[in-house]
Amino acid sequence: MLHYIIKRLLAITPILFGLTLIVFLVMALIPGDPATAILGAYATPENVARLNKQLGLDKTLVEQYIIWLSNLLQGDLGRSYSLNRPVVDEVIERFQATLVLAGTALILCSVMGLLAGIVSAVRQFSWVDKTITFLVLIGISMPSFWLGLLLIMLFAVKWQLLPASGMYAIYGGGDWLDLLKHLILPAITLALVATSVIARLTRSAMLEVLRQDYIRTARAKGLAERQVIYRHACKTALVSVIPVIGIQAGFVLGGAVYIETVFQWPGIGRMLVNAISMRDILLVQGGVLIVAVSYVIFNLLADIFQHYLDPRLTS
Amino acid sequence: MVRKPVTAAIIKVVLALAVSIAFLQTSFAQTPPDVLIVGQIAEPKSMDPHTATALNDFRILMNLYDGLVRYKDGTLQVEPALAKSWQISKDGKTYTFQLRKGVKFHDGSSLTAGAVKFNFDRILDENHPYHKTGPFPLAFFFSAVDKVIAKNRHTIEFKLKEPYAPFLSNLAYPTGLIVSPAAVKQHGKNFGRHPSGTGAFRFVEWKSNAKVVVERNPNYWSGPPTLKTIIYRSITDANTRVAEMLAGGIDMMVEVPPDNVSTFAKQNNYQIYEQIGPHLWFLILNLKEGPLANKQLRQAVNYAINKKALVDNVLQGTATVATGPIPPAFSWAYNNNLQPYAYNPEKARQLIKSAGYQGEKLTFYVTEGGSGMLNPVAMGAAIQADLTKVGLKVNIETYEWNTFLGKVNPGLAGKADMAEMAWMTNDPDTLPYLTLRTAAWPDKGGFNSGYYSNPKVDKLLEQARRITDQTERGKLYKEMQAIVLEDAPWAFIANWKQNAVANKRVKGFKLQPSFFLLLKNVTKK
Numbered sequence: 001m002l003h004y005i006i007k008r009l010l011a012i013t014p015i016l017f018g019l020t021l022i023v024f025l026v027m028a029l030i031p032g033d034p035a036t037a038i039l040g041a042y043a044t045p046e047n048v049a050r051l052n053k054q055l056g057l058d059k060t061l062v063e064q065y066i067i068w069l070s071n072l073l074q075g076d077l078g079r080s081y082s083l084n085r086p087v088v089d090e091v092i093e094r095f096q097a098t099l100v101l102a103g104t105a106l107i108l109c110s111v112m113g114l115l116a117g118i119v120s121a122v123r124q125f126s127w128v129d130k131t132i133t134f135l136v137l138i139g140i141s142m143p144s145f146w147l148g149l150l151l152i153m154l155f156a157v158k159w160q161l162l163p164a165s166g167m168y169a170i171y172g173g174g175d176w177l178d179l180l181k182h183l184i185l186p187a188i189t190l191a192l193v194a195t196s197v198i199a200r201l202t203r204s205a206m207l208e209v210l211r212q213d214y215i216r217t218a219r220a221k222g223l224a225e226r227q228v229i230y231r232h233a234c235k236t237a238l239v240s241v242i243p244v245i246g247i248q249a250g251f252v253l254g255g256a257v258y259i260e261t262v263f264q265w266p267g268i269g270r271m272l273v274n275a276i277s278m279r280d281i282l283l284v285q286g287g288v289l290i291v292a293v294s295y296v297i298f299n300l301l302a303d304i305f306q307h308y309l310d311p312r313l314t315s
Numbered sequence: 316m317v318r319k320p321v322t323a324a325i326i327k328v329v330l331a332l333a334v335s336i337a338f339l340q341t342s343f344a345q346t347p348p349d350v351l352i353v354g355q356i357a358e359p360k361s362m363d364p365h366t367a368t369a370l371n372d373f374r375i376l377m378n379l380y381d382g383l384v385r386y387k388d389g390t391l392q393v394e395p396a397l398a399k400s401w402q403i404s405k406d407g408k409t410y411t412f413q414l415r416k417g418v419k420f421h422d423g424s425s426l427t428a429g430a431v432k433f434n435f436d437r438i439l440d441e442n443h444p445y446h447k448t449g450p451f452p453l454a455f456f457f458s459a460v461d462k463v464i465a466k467n468r469h470t471i472e473f474k475l476k477e478p479y480a481p482f483l484s485n486l487a488y489p490t491g492l493i494v495s496p497a498a499v500k501q502h503g504k505n506f507g508r509h510p511s512g513t514g515a516f517r518f519v520e521w522k523s524n525a526k527v528v529v530e531r532n533p534n535y536w537s538g539p540p541t542l543k544t545i546i547y548r549s550i551t552d553a554n555t556r557v558a559e560m561l562a563g564g565i566d567m568m569v570e571v572p573p574d575n576v577s578t579f580a581k582q583n584n585y586q587i588y589e590q591i592g593p594h595l596w597f598l599i600l601n602l603k604e605g606p607l608a609n610k611q612l613r614q615a616v617n618y619a620i621n622k623k624a625l626v627d628n629v630l631q632g633t634a635t636v637a638t639g640p641i642p643p644a645f646s647w648a649y650n651n652n653l654q655p656y657a658y659n660p661e662k663a664r665q666l667i668k669s670a671g672y673q674g675e676k677l678t679f680y681v682t683e684g685g686s687g688m689l690n691p692v693a694m695g696a697a698i699q700a701d702l703t704k705v706g707l708k709v710n711i712e713t714y715e716w717n718t719f720l721g722k723v724n725p726g727l728a729g730k731a732d733m734a735e736m737a738w739m740t741n742d743p744d745t746l747p748y749l750t751l752r753t754a755a756w757p758d759k760g761g762f763n764s765g766y767y768s769n770p771k772v773d774k775l776l777e778q779a780r781r782i783t784d785q786t787e788r789g790k791l792y793k794e795m796q797a798i799v800l801e802d803a804p805w806a807f808i809a810n811w812k813q814n815a816v817a818n819k820r821v822k823g824f825k826l827q828p829s830f831f832l833l834l835k836n837v838t839k840k
Contacts, residue, residue, distance in 0.1 A: 042368070
């Protein structure tokens, strides 16, 4: 097991390196420059050139990359010029907010998706199965930003049950209840698609497992149905669902870009949208990097957990 | 039986959710009295007035800081603020200000002539020890300043290189606000996150992308404000901003999307505010080459566009039709005798015919969005349709705002025949001086991207900025405006009416022609 973990860790090193290169190049290649964004209407070519020089953007791409990478290795991502503060501070602060949202959504979608999938499979072709399959179809097809707006219209504007935006108590101190209030709508919106995907896969994985010989054997041995399902079938089905959850974790993080904008959640997604429109290159690079790295890590964790559940995979 | 426990688990989860939502309902409170929550359109970039360039930031800054002078309530005329009085020398090159005594910055340090000198030296002198706390993009507002001299503790003198009439207006602009030198020295480059001024409100905290909080300054020199706290929330998504306003999460929002104004107008717990300001939305036309080098054709473009339909339908009444390069908000410089180009497609067709237009394609740069651009894509499409109606072939190219500026500001030559543009300024001098003079062609470092050149206009603009008497200056601008309207280097389209909506608990609020958000006299029950 340890051997496997080390092997996987070594394998992701070049991936991370490649990531830094892609993140850097993509940002360098998109049109529009930060000096124009800062100067706005007053951006003459002369002013732009002077400001670019002040920002160190007159150097060659290779030079810029080397400087950026060596700073990165020392934990320095530079200074955001649109926010006028160190990128590291901003990115970490915002990433925490995203983790709260994406983490909640991930737990929601895993629990609801697995539950729905299992129930659906165990009671195949019943009305419960049909209802769940129908809901899953809707969940997969509905654009999440639209669902977000719909929820805001209903819960915040019409019924005034939950706040539409403004994560962190806006006046007074914030406690867990306040956090929960702000969390419900965006977390549900963000979890919806992933829940549907997980439910659908769990259902087919469970159906597959329930047809296996050892399940028949377990039943023949006279085990209670509950034990057959939870002890034997679920564990096996989980092995094939875990990597999907790992991938969904990545989608949830990516989906956070829209959801954070709709609900004004102070996370990394919204930071990226603003940073891109401001051409704040260093901030975008820092933000994309942390999202990409966490995506790699989620998948690594999912792999490791999968191997833990099914030792056959390691050998 | 296995089925029951699973189904029961789902029912339990649903029940728990329902209960928690019911429980939450009771705790969803109204915003507290004396605390005003303002919905902003974007996250501020800096609370340092010398580095900020966006109106969004100015809306906060004007409540944290004071300048030597300010705009009188409801006008763009200058009146005393931190300076109680001033004298201008006969040659218009020396301005001497008497500072108010006993004014303190929020950090406790005193407002002195030395502090004022520090402010201007910091942005203008590249060798100043705190110049590197910049960049200061709008420092050129004060490029006419040669020297700043602290005569004594409460007298400050500005020596100008040449007479420069917009100087006072520029001092009233956020770039002229006075910051605490002690705070700049303490926080250096981070001053923009630890602001300290002399304003009616003082800074409390700034949570990235959540809120900026300011509180009443009990020692404010003209008496403390009524509001205890103001919270500025950045809600970038217009739909969410409107939803938050309807849900009662914010008390006031600015830049209400035209589509939503009627939503608020229909309900009687909201008040809508409108104010016309120094804004102009226009098309830059390429005079250097192509069909629009011909004056008749440029006039035809002006006649062909149905501006009334644009402001009424596309902008849904949030703007008025523009007449020439000076917005009517500058009442003393605006020429009331002129009429906007009427919508007259027949006349446009005649002009096009007599100009000998051969059916050449016109390239039209449109942007997706940007400061003051209102609804640029829809407006671009409507303009294209109007021009097509009179027989002009127009090809739209759409760019994202920063890319767009990168294409337009260096000049349209070789690229396009027309481009959308909008400016918001604080003095009638700024826009024409930077965009209509021969000496402002892009290769000379200006913003005359359409290469307009008229010696008479050049002369009037140079003269106007050297005369300190406002009536005399106004005459020159009015004359300039008539010439430019006739020459039609631009298609003059719209002057934006800024709007805001607040709930009825907010009293004493007014929008200003400067577009600043002044909250000192606002109360909230």
